[in-house]
Amino acid sequence: MTTSASVPAIAIESVTKRFGSVTAVENVSLEIHPGEVLALLGPNGAGKTTLLDMVLGFAEPNSGSIRTSGDLPKRAASNGHVGAVLQDGGLLEDLSVAETVKMVAACHYWNAPVSDVMQRAGVADFATRKVKKCSGGQKQRLRFALALLTDPQLLILDEPTAGLDASARREFWDTMHAEAARGRTIVFATHYLREADDYADRVVLMSQGHVIADGSVDDMTAGLQRKLSAQWISDSDPHRWATAAGLSPEQFEYDAKLQRIRITAADTDRIAEQLLAANLIRHLNIVQPGIEEAFFYLTEEPTSQEVVS
């Protein structure tokens, strides 16, 4: 596997894709560098699959250009420079796992040693099992083995762990992590925000065909409000304190039964210092917003799905 740091792994320039009256992707530009692990997030219909399909050469943009390792997507894919794990890429149910890998290997002009690929993708242990007897997680590993056959510099994964249980997801990502450590560029679309947080160096958030945020999870959560909670231990009225501190009723809550205050604010550190200095609270807890909060805030998805620890 060779990578050149000077040529972007993927260069997307002002790309727009329409389906009739629907604009699935609008004027998107992105540069993805060799060795990056990038998560593509966004609500249903945001344009993630359409963008990945264009990167893989399955669809053509209406305008703009895409290059993968400096090449046209179709050429890069046919040269084996790009591997893809798609959610429901077809598999022949009556073949065994090993037969499937060998058959697909035979279709390539060049392939990495089959036994090595099977080992790396974690399918060697169930190599003789028929595809129809494999679990969802095992089938995804098999698709992953097929994607690795040409030793591609770039791996594109569209919702690779959709429908898998937590342990199958973790096993899949452990394997993927090892491939990222080998310097492969990995771009994956997911609805599991935790996966983006755990495995990606960079997160691109799409909504309605546009890129609305691009950076690390820390960048995306930096400006969000934190949540402070603590036990109120003073005889004074917490509401009076909150008003004097300039907190609005939306920012301040007091549970008289539990004697706990809850504050939502950007400057919780300063507020905590004041409360502690005046000996008003104990058992202080400040929660930093995570990727879920950033996602729902930026995409304005309903907050009922918000996960607050």
Ligand SMILES: Nc1ncnc2c1ncn2[C@@H]1O[C@H](COP(=O)(O)OP(=O)(O)OP(=O)(O)O)[C@@H](O)[C@H]1O
């Ligand atoms: N072949 C197609 N014909 C017509 N419209 C399409 C086609 N493919 C996608 N679309 C539309 O383009 C928009 C973007 O869809 P896309 O599948 O790219 O979104 P997504 O972010 O991958 O969504 P999801 O998370 O639900 O998979 C949607 O409005 C979708 O209905």
